[in-house]
Amino acid sequence: MMRTKALLIWCMLLSLSIPLEGHTRLYTDSIASGEPQHVVNFGFKGGFTASLFLVSDFSINGERIDEVQNNYKIGYFASFFMRINFERHFLQPEISYTINRCNITFMRPPIESMEEDVPPQEAGITSSIHSIDIPVIYGYHIIKEGPYGLAIFMGPKFRYIWDKKSEVTFENFNLDNIHEELYPLNLNLTVGVSVNISRIFFDFRYDIGLHNISKKITYTLPEATPPTGEGLPDREIRFHRRDNVLSFSLGVFF
Numbered sequence: 001m002m003r004t005k006a007l008l009i010w011c012m013l014l015s016l017s018i019p020l021e022g023h024t025r026l027y028t029d030s031i032a033s034g035e036p037q038h039v040v041n042f043g044f045k046g047g048f049t050a051s052l053f054l055v056s057d058f059s060i061n062g063e064r065i066d067e068v069q070n071n072y073k074i075g076y077f078a079s080f081f082m083r084i085n086f087e088r089h090f091l092q093p094e095i096s097y098t099i100n101r102c103n104i105t106f107m108r109p110p111i112e113s114m115e116e117d118v119p120p121q122e123a124g125i126t127s128s129i130h131s132i133d134i135p136v137i138y139g140y141h142i143i144k145e146g147p148y149g150l151a152i153f154m155g156p157k158f159r160y161i162w163d164k165k166s167e168v169t170f171e172n173f174n175l176d177n178i179h180e181e182l183y184p185l186n187l188n189l190t191v192g193v194s195v196n197i198s199r200i201f202f203d204f205r206y207d208i209g210l211h212n213i214s215k216k217i218t219y220t221l222p223e224a225t226p227p228t229g230e231g232l233p234d235r236e237i238r239f240h241r242r243d244n245v246l247s248f249s250l251g252v253f254f
Contacts, residue, residue, distance in 0.1 A: 045251025073101035209242030
């Protein structure tokens with residue numbers, strides 16, 4: 001009788017240990033793969049940007065300027081984010097501090113009252129825009145196998161431009177103290193692709209500006225009147241543009 005009870009107890013313990021062993025093995029394999037273990041994960045990333053100004057309305061003294069050359073300059077950003085996982089889907093709100101830089105050059109129209117044989121002169125506008133960005137993106141994993149993943153994503157990005165930190169320089173304009181006032185709140189559309197290996201990921205994205213960011217341009221006229229035959233000062237500058245940004249970042253999940 002005692003042997004029979006001991007045998008029954010041993011069988012019960014064995015039956016309980018099999019599922020526990022299997023669960024432990026799955027958990028251990030998941031940890032080894034490096035995949036995020038929680039429904040909600042946090043992370044940090046940083047990277048570089050290249051800005052492109054899409055000029056929609058640009059004129060000086062009423063003369064429209066259609067040919068504008070974009071010259072890319074490298075900017076950078078740092079971002080903190082939260083990712084909410086739903087199997088292959090995820091929702092990811094972020095907050096980042098960004099510095100975007102860009103330069104455009106163009107041939108300015110002839111200055112009024114200048115001699116006709118004077119060739120057109122090249123002018124330029126250089127921007128360094130500081131902003132706080134809040135993208136909210138939805139993503140889907142095309143590949144999610146072990147430590148490797150490939151995801152596509154898109155979503156809106158809310159942007160606050162820090163005007164006091166931003167700087168816009170107008171080069172070779174016939175005016176003094178030119179200042180561009182930017183709209184502080186902007187809306188962009190973000191699309192991109194992300195590749196992760198374990199908890200490390202690479203992020204490529206393109207931000208599409210949805211509206212004009214330039215509110216107005218103010219300036220002062222030169223105090224001295226130019227001698228006869230020289231160019232009169234400009235009296236009107238219109239400059240409407242959207243800000244598109246290509247970015248690359250490297251990040252890690254916590």
